[in-house]
Amino acid sequence: MKKRKYRKMVYYGKYVVEVDVELIDDSGDWSPYLSVEDAGKLDYVRKALQKGDLGAAKNFGPVYELTPVHI
Numbered sequence: 001m002k003k004r005k006y007r008k009m010v011y012y013g014k015y016v017v018e019v020d021v022e023l024i025d026d027s028g029d030w031s032p033y034l035s036v037e038d039a040g041k042l043d044y045v046r047k048a049l050q051k052g053d054l055g056a057a058k059n060f061g062p063v064y065e066l067t068p069v070h071i
Contacts, residue, residue: 001026007061010042012049018061019045 002025010017021038025031034042041060048056057063 004032008042010045010049010057012046014066015049015054015057016064016066017045017049017057018064020061 003022004025006021006023008019008021010019019042021034021041023032024035045057045060048054054063
């Protein structure tokens with residue numbers, strides 16, 4: 001079993017947060033997968049964004065505001 005670092009982007013509305021997680025690689029059919037803790041971290045960040053709590057979301061990584069580009 002190997003673990004590798006991965007940066008997951010969590011989107012909600014006009015915000016996105018870069019969250020560092022570890023992907024677990026093994027020989028199983030579900031590989032690669034997240035640990036329960038990392039999956040919970042992503043859920044927490046998504047819920048914080050849904051509530052508009054950017055302060056809680058920024059504890060897990062940089063928060064960006066998406067701006068549409070009109071061409």
